[in-house]
Amino acid sequence: MKRGLLFALIATSGCAGAPIPRDRLQEPGALIFNGYTNPRATCYRCHGGDGTGRFLRGPDLADRVPGLTRDQIRTAIFEGKGFMPSFGDRLSSQEIDTLVSWLQQRFGKAAR
Numbered sequence: 001m002k003r004g005l006l007f008a009l010i011a012t013s014g015c016a017g018a019p020i021p022r023d024r025l026q027e028p029g030a031l032i033f034n035g036y037t038n039p040r041a042t043c044y045r046c047h048g049g050d051g052t053g054r055f056l057r058g059p060d061l062a063d064r065v066p067g068l069t070r071d072q073i074r075t076a077i078f079e080g081k082g083f084m085p086s087f088g089d090r091l092s093s094q095e096i097d098t099l100v101s102w103l104q105q106r107f108g109k110a111a112r
């Protein structure tokens, strides 16, 4: 790996992602993901406002969601996974369901 690229990776990894501006979002799941419905939903900080999370703390969800069942996505959000915190006590069950549906619609097998 070239030294400049390595430096760029080190400099940008761990950066906090920014939400997508409120007026560009319509879907309820996107609004939750970007923290507009409930400030405790901080998904965008690690995965980026669009979920693709490049160079942020979380992975690109387009690489993950297609390989997961609805239950597996729900469990990851509810209980957390690795460095991802659990959201079971921060979000309502309904908010989590809305997020799961949005993620599946956006990144699921059917959407590809």
Ligand code: HEC
Pocket: 033, 041, 042, 043, 044, 045, 046, 047, 057, 058, 059, 061, 064, 065, 068, 072, 073, 076, 077, 081, 082, 083, 084, 085, 087, 099, 103
């Ligand atoms: C503090 C950073 C952080 C926040 C905040 C965060 N995530 Fe994550 N997320 C991660 C990391 C890191 C992983 C990879 C976990 C692993 O596989 O070890 C991950 C993985 C995932 C996965 C894939 C799980 C799997 O089994 O592969 C989904 C889906 C996901 N996050 C959704 C969300 C949603 C929705 C939110 C908001 C409610 C959220 N994340 C908030 C860091 C975060």
